[in-house]
Amino acid sequence: MAEQQPNNPLHGVTLKAILEHLVEVYGWEELGDRIRINSFNTDPSIKSSLTFLRKTPWAREKVEKLYLKSLNKK
Template identity: 90%
Template sequence: MMPEHQPNNPLHGVTLKAILEHLVELYGWDELGDRIRINSFNTNPSIKSSLTFLRKTPWAREKVERLYLKSLK
């Protein structure tokens, strides 16, 4: 089965880990925690704990994806 081609989806093929690493590099944990108010960004932040939370929490993942897309413009 061929993977679906999604030319109009800028998130297609970008992993959540890559998105998070980009945002941390761009903003740092402190500013990222100010922009998106979730504990995994503000209390002992790490990529691993943040990914675990974001994979279980659709509203938080959506905010992270939205900030990522905004950061690309």
């Protein structure tokens, strides 16, 4: 049984949903400027970015922080 995590704003949000939100808010170019990752700057796609982010914890952490920051702006 899954535990409830009321204080975790990322609970239940998929990495794909996070990435799609960031692309919608910032676009690939600005996203690549904010987080220096080749998959954001060179022929960007959701698929290649997800593959990289799932294998690279430091990059995923930066993406999650930017996502939370973008939610706080609203």
